[in-house]
Amino acid sequence: MTPDTLLRRMFDKAVEVADPMQSLARVLPPKPEGRVVVVGAGKASARMAEAVEAEWGPCAGLVITRYGYARPCKGIEIVEAAHPVPDQAGADATLRMLALLEGLGEDDFVLALISGGASALLTAPAGDITLSEKQAVNAGLLASGAPIGQMNILRKHLSRVKGGQLAAAAYPARMLSLMISDVPGDDPALIGSGPTVGDASTPADARAILDRWKIEAAPSVHAVLAGETGVIPPDDPRLSQVENVIYAAPSQSLEAAAEIAAAAGYAVEILGDALEGEAREVAAEHAELARAAKGPRLLLSGGELTVTRRGDGVGGPNAEYALALAVALQGARGIHAIACDTDGVDGAAEVAGAIIGPDTLNKARAAGVDPSDALARNDAHSFFAAIHDQIVPGPTLTNVNDFRAILIEG
Template identity: 55%
Template structure:
């Protein structure tokens, strides 16, 4: 099992390395900075590393990088600010106001270089109108616990923000806006990555209201009034303030999975880079597929590796006091669902991890599981069923010494899942 763990971990690291800013951003940049004043704005878990990558090519630059606590890296002159994720805090709000001011200071001959990566939606928090940061944080908490998809959550976030949904690029008008993105969302849609601060918003206030209604999430009057007032609608594709914008993807989930697939020493099948759904149910489905491969009942033949990416969800049930249980962690939830399906089927091994190094609310990337996980959990006195009932995958895999801890990776191309099936 140790060799199998090493192989799966090596593939995970290959996937992460394929999306590192220092690798993917320099080739995408012009060899020299544009004429006029250039302001670099970077937001997301990869923001500081992306800013440093720009300075590798262009030298010291004016600008600000906003990233998650603990995800900063040294830069030459671009200021790095750290703030909270996934629930926004005052540091993120203050930085967002400063970013807006920088954009507004640009003129027609200037350039806004915008670098965006996963995590930007929570970090770049500057609520509209009379909405308070506490109100937006509470709504974010509710959305995270509801099981809403990232696309649905970002539809709401765009309509409550003075920065997202094209509003940052609009603030920089008439300057040119060049955007480079590392995608962490299924489908790689620009308006969903970080809630699209530099691109038009195809959704409407009615769409945002529908998400809150779908998940029965109450909102205070300040939020309901903003979502009902046409004055606060986001910029659309025909908005002239966005006419000078350009957007380019430099790393995607598909790219990182392809890199891992190319490095695999066994036949390796890519099942998709945009898989969504309730994490433990997706895990059960993939566990059933792995059993079928092992038993010769699938189009895939063992030995092989099954790869997939995407962003599943975890719906946390409320406690009696109104709070939620567990720490979430969609990758450990996936593995618990899978472990129950493959129990006792010798020769099935899996790894699931978030490429940013953080799974749910824990500074743990993910974990390993295999055909012995259910039995080993029982012998520790913490059965798989008990861990699942408590939504405590992180606690379970810590007991089993099967956690994967990478620390901040300074990139984010969503989840990586690999299942190895021996013959």
């Protein structure tokens, strides 16, 4: 097995073990008696709904997923909307979802299906904020380099559905929220901006994030953050009927990949499943670790890296990590790596990430592309397209965030 084949096999396995059709049934209880409503949002939510109906049969409900990620369901309505910047389809579907939860009683049951991407797909701007103004804030966040936790605090305070507000809308019905984690540390309050989880942050915290990351915002945004927002505190009685369960997480996918590498004779070192930081900086650190390591060895990591946009290129954190790693390694012998987002989308491109090896810079010279220039312009996707080393799996229907693997041959 070549190093590239082994790396791709590990990525595919990491995605497979997080597939709701493979993993959700073990945590799904028997279907309750009485009225049951299924709601949800995220890149994996349609697949989660499909898995639910495979066990429970047709159900009433509505789930919002990313364009191209719909799955066939017999009862649950699947709506596609935009990600990572929300659109009108997501806003309209969110209002319809909230209407489904109105008037539920103590004997009713709500199953919520939440995965990464729900922050953009569940869209109900607070106060007088318009959709276009919310879109502008979201785009500013994505370009700022802010970590996901900071992004989600601000998103919650600008929303009528995040930060526990979806659960509050269903009260007093019982709710089980099943989640796939795509956030460092697997904090349920951060997954999809925690629509079923209370949050202790304040409007002042959100204002500080606007200032810290220099996010331009409309007067309506500042007006909302100047008063009390709808974010639900963790001890609010309206959350007393909710159970939140994370049933798939990055650590499980890394462990599955590690088993493949171990079977192929590699010693495995997991650097962590919750790494954060600027993609190019983390890549430089990992290049040093790889150079110092004795093979055969595999360095695995997950989490969510960020990119501060400095140029006008097309890229994402995984492709930028791979490009920066290749530049730092300068063709070091025997070192191969892959960096992909498990949802199949790195940044806003329909590309999961890229693969590199000792010949990456030689390929670039032959193709007439400059790796340092591409890195300076945040143009990693164009770089890897030119040398034919992109990973393009299409919609994976799940999301446990970044997957990075560095193979050091003996």
